Amino acid sequence: MSADARRYFDLPSPFAMKRGGALTGARLAYETWGRLDADRANAILILTGLSPSAHAAANDEDPSPGWWEDMLGPGKYIDTDRWFVICVNTLGSCKGSTGPASIDPASGSPYRLDFPALTLEDAASAAFALVRGLGIDRLACLLGNSMGGMTALAYLVRHPGSVHSHISISTAPQAQPFAIAIRSLQREAIRLDPNWNEGSYDEERYPEAGMSIARKLGVITYRSAMEWVGRFARIRLESDQREDEPFGVEFQIESYLAGHARRFVRSFDPNCYLYLSRASDWFDLAEYGGSVREGLARIAVERALVIGVETDILFPLTQQQEIADGLQAAGAEVELVALDSPQGHDAFLVDIPRFGAAIAAFLGRM
Secondary structure, three states: OOOOOOEEEEOOOOEEOOOOOEEOOOEEEEEEEOOOOOOOOOEEEEEOOOOOOOOOOOOOOOOOOOOOOOOEEOOOOEEOOOOEEEEEOOOOOOOOOOOOOOEOOOOOOEOHHHOOOOOHHHHHHHHHHHHHHOOOOOEEEEEEEOHHHHHHHHHHHHOOOOEEEEEEEOOOOEOOHHHHHHHHHHHHHHHHOHHHHHHOOOOOOOOHHHHHHHHHHHHHHHOOHHHHHHHHOOOEOOHHHOOOOOOOOOEHHHHHHHHHHHHHHOOOOHHHHHHHHHHHHHOEHHHOOOOHHHHHHOOOOOEEEEEEEOOOOOOOHHHHHHHHHHHHHOOOEEEEEEEOOOOHHHHHHHOHHHHHHHHHHHHHOO
16 A cells, blocks of 8 residues: 555553553554545444455555445445545554554554553544544544444443444444454464464564464354355365365365465454454443443434344344344434345444445435
8 A cells, every 4th residue: 555645643651451551653654535524414434344445446555456346436325426535454453553563652662462461432522523523523424344333332432422323233232252352262273373372472473373273263253154156166176276285275165264264364463353352352341320221311313223144143133133223212313224144243344235235225314
């Protein structure tokens, strides 16, 4: 990505963390699209899942396709001719924002495991500071998907009155046992790789095997069994494509997962992965009032769109219903959209026409 497209916001220093400790000289990476109007009332903030950067779509500084390229831009579902869109790289990441891979100014070395315990509330407060730093008192819309949806709920509950409307996509008001179990296995795979070395790895001794297994586990849960059957069935690789070793890769699905992991393992820092994964497990709106319902009752938005997917096993539709019911009980005008996309949790990244249509219709009524 072009360095010119990525902007940086210096967080207040020290930046206090929810579970103790503070960051000095921390910053957030972000990108923007469109123009902020004179009233500063047309801003949309996008909070992302665990691994994406702030480069959600092409812009003037960086024409390369972003991770949500077909969703936002001039004349697209999120129309940047109308909206000023901000996408932030989450605190704790390795895509420009301060995280465990960043240099600790106190030591001159990477933080690694000396980085303070990270919560999604910390990520939310950092994003809130960015929005205020841009001179925006109230967002027109806060949009969060996956982990970013949980961060958005934290933003809303901790900063009441700062958002007019909310779009919640395939997320959760609290981490559930299945999601925690999967993330726990992903972290274990990384930590058990000898090259992880208690977080002190380098490019030559890098926990590639652990990261590969973690990514494969993730990809399996991001899609649905229905899609795996439709795409791969039981098709075997040609004999010359198989690994010449006992129990080696034999089926196309195995080859697909291996290729997916290869593309990921060196593109995301393992310690950042561990911190953000655990932050997702810790998130629980029930901390705000004693139950999820009470936590949602503290969120004051005028309108909300909640989108979920019937085949999502990581953030099931029941959790989207829980969010919609809670926001409605709190006084918001809420629309719940349940899609039957076969792509499971990843549908919001690939089933753009259906997600986009719901989002465009919601924004069009603002």
